[in-house]
Amino acid sequence: MFEIIGERINTSRKLVQAAVSHRDSDYIIDDVKKQQAAGATFIDVNAGARIGHEEEDMRWLLDTIQPVCEIPLALDSPDPAILEMAFAMVEKPPMINSISLEKERFDAMMPFLNAKDCKVIALCMDDAGMPESAGDILARAKTLVEELNKIGIPTANIYVDPLVQPISTDSNKGVMVLDAVRAIKAEFPEVHITGGLSNISYGLPERHIINRTFVTLMMDAGMDSAIIDPLDNKIMSTIRTADMLLGHDQFCMKYLKCVRSGTIKS
Numbered sequence: 064m065f066e067i068i069g070e071r072i073n074t075s076r077k078l079v080q081a082a083v084s085h086r087d088s089d090y091i092i093d094d095v096k097k098q099q100a101a102g103a104t105f106i107d108v109n110a111g112a113r114i115g116h117e118e119e120d121m122r123w124l125l126d127t128i129q130p131v132c133e134i135p136l137a138l139d140s141p142d143p144a145i146l147e148m149a150f151a152m153v154e155k156p157p158m159i160n161s162i163s164l165e166k167e168r169f170d171a172m173m174p175f176l177n178a179k180d181c182k183v184i185a186l187c188m189d190d191a192g193m194p195e196s197a198g199d200i201l202a203r204a205k206t207l208v209e210e211l212n213k214i215g216i217p218t219a220n221i222y223v224d225p226l227v228q229p230i231s232t233d234s235n236k237g238v239m240v241l242d243a244v245r246a247i248k249a250e251f252p253e254v255h256i257t258g259g260l261s262n263i264s265y266g267l268p269e270r271h272i273i274n275r276t277f278v279t280l281m282m283d284a285g286m287d288s289a290i291i292d293p294l295d296n297k298i299m300s301t302i303r304t305a306d307m308l309l310g311h312d313q314f315c316m317k318y319l320k321c322v323r324s325g326t327i328k329s
């Protein structure tokens with residue numbers, strides 16, 4: 064089943080930033096409940112946008128969210144110290160978002176993740192920057208899986224983020240990531256593939272139709288999770304329908320249930 068990492072609790076979103084700065088717990092609780100009701104399987108928590116406040120904002124968000132959250136959290140920060148602090152606060156084994164091959168981050172994250180019970184998003188990023196070919200993405204994914212396996216993180220707990228890049232800058236960027244996902248899944252059938260989708264449409268008009276079409280193609284290639292807004296009914300309807308068409312919904316039960324509850328609409 065496709066996993067939905069709900070992206071809404073992110074201080075880069077204006078209303079969330081306002082709620083966090085005013086310590087408006089009702090707003091945050093209501094948003095988390097809505098994401099759960101819409102079918103999120105993880106709630107991403109990112110407190111990075113108020114410079115100099117990430118630690119206290121992350122603590123407050125975790126204290127606010129956990130009492131009403133029945134699903135695990137995805138702790139989202141580039142800063143290993145924030146992730147370590149947040150990991151110590153959570154009650155359920157979380158998803159760590161994220162680790163990459165950037166040396167400073169990698170060297171700090173590996174000892175901390177050693178033998179931990181958690182899921183890990185592994186970004187195909189290194190000190191040379193964004194990947195430039197499908198082979199580049201595969202090579203980085205391979206290194207990440209092998210290194211994480213060595214410290215006791217099983218492949219089934221690894222979510223590779225191949226890093227989607229704007230198609231407006233290079234018309235090959237869609238095929239590049241689709242080919243990479245197929246190659247990663249061929250080499251590591253148990254690994255999960257995740258990521259944000261909206262970068263694909265950056266710089267183009269009518270972005271939502273691009274994002275929705277792209278997620279369908281990515282699912283055929285092997286993507287089985289994404290960081291999205293679960294309250295966006297159109298992308299959720301697309302994902303659930305594609306999941307059924309790809310044979311991941313026995314007897315179309317989930318599709319039918321979602322139609323009946325009004326969460327899938329044409």
Ligand code: THG
Nearest residue numbers: 070073075076077078139160161184224258259290
């Ligand atoms: N991969 C991984 N983690 C990620 C990303 C990724 N975490 C952050 C991001 N990308 C995914 N999360 C969000 C959260 C919110 C928004 C987009 C991505 C969002 N942005 C509005 C915009 O850009 O227009 C903000 C508008 C507002 O103020 O509300 O909503 O790729 N591993």
